[in-house]
Amino acid sequence: MEAFRTMDAVAVPLPRPNIDTDQIIPARFLSRPREVDHTEFLFHDARRLPDGEQNPDFALNREAWRNARIVVAGKNFACGSSRESAVWALFDAGFRVAIAPSFGDIFRNNGMKNGLLPVMLPADVVENILAQIEADPGARIQVDLPAQTVTAPDGSVHAFEVDPFAKHCLLEGLDEIGLTQSYEEEIAAFERRFGRENVR
Amino acid sequence: MSETMFEKIWQKHRVLEREDGQTLLYVDTHLLHDGGATAFDFLRNRGLKPRAPERIFATPDHYVSTSSRKVEEIEDERHREMVEKLDRNTREYGIKQFGLGTEGQGIVHVMGPEQGLSQPGILLVCGDSHTSTHGAVGALAFGIGSTEVAHVLATQTLWQRKPKTMRIRVDGRLSDQVTGKDVILAIIAKIGAAGGTGHVLEYTGSAIRGLSMEGRLTLCNMSIEGGGRAGMVAPDDTTFQYIAGRPYAPKGAAWDAALERWRALPSADDAVFDAEVSLDGSAISPMVTWGNSPEDALPIDGRIPDPSSAADAERREQMARMLVYMGLEAGTPLSEVAVDRVFIGSCTNSRIEDMRAAAAVAKGRKVAGSVRAWVVPGSEGVKRQAEAEGLHEVFRAAGFEWREPGCSMCLGTNGDIAQPGERVASTSNRNFMGRQGPGARTHLLSPAMAAAAAITGRFTDVRRLLAGEA
Known part of the structure; x- marks a missing residue:
């Protein structure tokens, strides 16, 4: 996994609530393996008009936000399907941080395991940040994982919570399997204790 | 303890x-x-x-x-x-x-x-x-x-x-x-x-x-x-x-x-x-969703809600956008909304009891001419049991297609999708934009309600259909 520490980047607003992972990557692209670049699948249908042309009004299609690496979204961002390719599509398109008042639980886990930091901030703070980046397209946000802070375009600093274990893995770019294997003794002991009654 | x-x-x-x-x-x-x-x-x-x-x-x-x-x-x-x-x-x-x-x-x-x-x-x-x-x-x-x-x-x-x-x-x-x-x-x-x-x-x-x-x-x-x-x-x-x-x-x-x-x-x-959280079960009616989140559900006797009734601007904008996507007008009774397709299946509602409930509605009736209706049993076991009970014949006689088990139109990963603009009465779990194909309009409901929609060609209170009132 790619490590993440800090970021100073353009933030794109996606203010709608309940943006589901079916919108982030439609189901017909789910058979693509991880090696395939998922950039073009990101919001594939949402960013196009019915005739297939790019929708100029969709935020990701606007010049000021083309190089955005942070997404700021409405509540319950990336709810729904567990498809990890929703994270891959965001990641391949350059995103490393998603800020929202709440996330789908599975997406949040998937993000932390794939180098995409989900940041939960109070609804009024997110609303305020959205207003700032909508009023000034191309405005930048700073994210500091070690300090657990987000600095909005107006300079206001907002602290966020992050699971210490996931933070450690993300800072170091560790994948969990190696770490879990270091607990082999405990797992084997558990398996012996768990006993025959629980074997299929 | x-x-x-x-x-x-x-x-x-x-x-x-x-x-x-x-x-x-x-x-x-x-x-x-x-x-x-x-x-x-x-x-x-x-x-x-x-x-x-x-x-x-x-x-x-x-x-x-x-x-x-x-x-x-x-x-x-x-x-x-x-x-x-x-x-x-x-x-x-x-x-x-x-x-x-x-x-x-x-x-x-x-x-x-x-x-x-x-x-x-x-x-x-x-x-x-x-x-x-x-x-x-x-x-x-x-x-x-x-x-x-x-x-x-x-x-x-x-x-x-x-x-x-x-x-x-x-x-x-x-x-x-x-x-x-x-x-x-x-x-x-x-x-x-x-x-x-x-x-x-x-x-x-x-x-x-x-x-x-x-x-x-x-x-x-x-x-x-x-x-x-x-x-x-x-x-x-x-x-x-x-x-x-x-x-x-x-x-x-x-x-x-x-x-x-x-x-x-x-x-x-x-x-x-x-x-x-608590709810009064006796007050629950057969439900149908109207929007693009499962939270947008109404009793069958409801009307498509008006965005102007929304509590805040964000919800108003969201409702208006969903009505455009879904091709619906505020104030329309759900029972006047016509459907193009019916999908009975998915991990939500494709078990034997679901098959029986839908078949009980289909029995002796005909799918409306304007509707293409599918029944996709959830497993080989469900399919075989349903066939042993003759349910597949009931569905076929009524004009439903009886298909092979799989996720099918719930999310369309296998290519079973609806066309843009088609309205689907679906027993699945997600009515998200594009879930059943780009531009497809999904309404979630129970198997019996889906069967009733297939018969009348519009959302219908299955209780009224069975009572001969619809």
Whole structure:
């Protein structure tokens, strides 16, 4: 996994609530393996008009936000399907941080395991940040994982919570399997204790 | 001893807990489907193999054709490859696969309970958000991403932070034709699509106790649509009768021992939940969704809501956008909205009871000429049982297509999709924009209500149809 520490980047607003992972990557692209670049699948249908042309009004299609690496979204961002390719599509398109008042639980886990930091901030703070980046397209946000802070375009600093274990893995770019294997003794002991009654 | 059922199951599976609060949990049962090839690639790249193949069970569902049972007849090469990869991966590592066309194949969340793999008190995971389904037997079951699937394959464990708990109590007697589907849609309409985020939901109360196993599976299936990490119902005699005799259910003395353990699972009377919600079951009507989130559900006698009635500007804008996408006008009675397609199937509603409920409505009636209606049984077992009961003939005589088991039009990964602008009455779980194909308009409802919509060509209170009033 790619490590993440800090970021100073353009933030794109996606203010709608309940943006589901079916919108982030439609189901017909789910058979693509991880090696395939998922950039073009990101919001594939949402960013196009019915005739297939790019929708100029969709935020990701606007010049000021083309190089955005942070997404700021409405509540319950990336709810729904567990498809990890929703994270891959965001990641391949350059995103490393998603800020929202709440996330789908599975997406949040998937993000932390794939180098995409989900940041939960109070609804009024997110609303305020959205207003700032909508009023000034191309405005930048700073994210500091070690300090657990987000600095909005107006300079206001907002602290966020992050699971210490996931933070450690993300800072170091560790994948969990190696770490879990270091607990082999405990797992084997558990398996012996768990006993025959629980074997299929 | 005032633990919730969730806490009891959590404790039992705890391998270790780190100081930072992360808990390593041991997974009893890991279910796989044909969308999981990435996890095996991940494993191979690291030179690993499954730690406990005897705890893994697989079946193809997302990419299978619903018009043929032959792998070679899957037209799209990518789809065929997904089904073939599951077959190869399970053979290579000695994992039990219920393969295409064999007894046992089906939608993974239909297969698990049907085989008796989903049991009270176990920790079950699968790389699919609707894994919450299996909580209906009193298990802790939740969906995980593909990196986590690889982790479980390699270690049979999973790192988790303890979620919160929410008790959802539904008391009272459900009206005729009010099903598990209507109850869960009413619950989500009340708590919202993010209402259960970070929580394990336990459903309780007399209306829940009165649900059949199939009804509880439907209920728990959609826990994720209310944001829930998992959903569960305490096991009782309904559960035990359902499991008894199934292929992987304990037998003989093991059954007696299991029953003793299972009876100790329900939450203590004085158990404390982090959140409490209650609904009056007797007030729930057959429900139909109108928008693009499962929270946008209405009783069948409702009207399409007016955005000007929204509480705030954000909701107003969202409602207006959904009405445009859905091609609906505020104020229209739901019963005047015409449908183009009907889909009876999915991990939410494709079990034998669902087939029977839909067939009871279809019997002796005809699908409206303007409607294309499909019935996709959830598994080979459901299909064979339904055919033994003659239900397929009832459906065919009424003008429904009787198809082969799989996920099908719920999400269209196998190519079963609706056309742009088509309105679908669907027994599935998500009415998201584009879920059933770009531009497709999905309305969620129960199997009986879907059958009624197929007959009249518009949303119809099935109770009125059966009474000869519609």
